[in-house]
Amino acid sequence: FTPGPLNTSKTVKEAMLSDVGSRDVSFINITANIRRSLLTIADADSTVFTAILLQGSGTYAIEAVFANALGRQNGKALIISNGAYGDRMAAICKQGAYNYRMIRVDETEPFDLVAIEKELREGGYTLVAAVHCETSTGQFNLIEELASLVSRASDAKFFVDAMSSFGAVPISLKDTRIDFLVSSANKCLQGVPGFAFVLAKISTLESYKGRCTSWSLDLVAQYEALEKSGQFRCTPPTHTMLAFQQALTEHAEEGGVAGRQRRYTENNRVISEGMRRLGFRTLLHDQSPYIITSFVYPKDDHFDFEDFYGRLSKCGQVIYPGKVSSADCFRLGNIGDLWPADCQKLVDHIKDALHDMGVHVPIVY
Structure with missing residues (x-):
């Protein structure tokens, strides 16, 4: 009864009993199918958005977005937090010496949209980041309203941590001004730990080429490799992805x-x-x-x-x-x-x- 890693079905576990080569055609096809399925779940246009798979926990993907958006440039992030996972975003930016400011409200309170709008109009931000479901408390933040506010009050890109909501809470990337959405295999899609994914607006992602100061977390490079060869740049979590392929099948069978x-x-x-x-x-x-x-x-x-x-x-x-x-x-x-x-x-x-x-x-x- 935890928010992840969580219980998985017997059939998801059994999917990991096979071994597969990371450069095998069958595995390349599984990778492509996972990427397509994630965009479908997000109601995203595949000509506008792409799905980038990244080895590691969800936090790796969170850090990757900041590293690509703020790495080698004069960008500035506004982090809006009412819990431990919003605070973790700020800790990532502090560790990476990225330019950021955090608006923090009490863990039991919703976001203050008036204060956020004022800060956006005055702060010169290039990225706004927030958590959809703050797993530390169960607080649900109104991402659609925040996305609308960001687009109205600034030119900043909008980044959503949907770790504990994606796959069970309706999120349409057609209807909101979201540039990046991150989640993980071992949450509502009911896979096992091992990789996370970034759903990225392609135009925004490509504008970040050359910015990332981390080789491993370079989302643009990972995206280009996946598009060119269908393969990860480094060894993928093969068994985790076999389990996830089965988990996606069961998600669809349950009614999405x-x-x-x-x-x-x-x-x-x-x-x-x-x-x-x-x-x-x-x-x-x-x-x-x-x-x-x-x-x-x-x-x-x-x-x-x-x-x-x-x-x-x-x-x-x-x-x-x-x-x-x-x-x-x-x-x-x-x-x-x-x-x-x-x-x-x-x-x-x-x-x-x-x-x-x-x-x-x-x-x-």
Whole structure:
């Protein structure tokens, strides 16, 4: 019950039982199919956007966008953050000595569009970056509104971290002014860890040629190699991609984004209603609709999170600690190969764990 790496189907795991050469024609075809499928899921025009696969976690792809957009030029990024993953963008820019500024609001609050517009009109920014679903809390940010604001108030390019939303939350690259969107294999598309991908507006990407100061993170060079030969420049994560090919098949069979959205929404309903019956309070007033939910620790002397976590883990129920500075909380994800019956089982185990710990139910705050 984490936001990734997450549960995968047996058939996705079995897809990794074959070995394949990275320069084999069959693998080159799989790479091409993955790239096409990602654009389809994003409702993107293949003459306008391209999909670039990059070895490593989602953070590698996040850093690659900054390295290409801000590397060898006088660009300036505005990072808008209300959580740990927006903060990580700022940490990447600081480490890379890139010119940036961050607008930071509280982890439990939405973006301040008035403040953002003022900063955009005055700041001379060339790139604006934000997280779609802030996985640290479950906060959902209004990317469509922000994209419209960026295009209205500046000439900056717009970069979205859609790590925990892509594949289950509708995002159309035809309808918004997004230049870069990043996600990972092991999130809502239900693959295994090993690579991330950047959906990039081709005209913007090509304008960054020669800017990247990192050889490995050069998105333009990776794009050119994929277009020319269908191959990665360096050894690709072959088994991860075999699993992802199967995961994409299962995503389509479930009904694509809409089908996955329906199941995750039902998962979230079962968890949220069950937790409310136990008396738990959510961290946010307006939670993520169906990705991950943060619950505040009960004010009970018998509640100890490490004990609580351990009891659930022994039952095969793995949850996530909180990742916020303003409150003691834990997170329950409902994405991955999880179904409503699995979610009800989790709620039942939580009730049993609280009882065995001597915590009063319903929870008292």
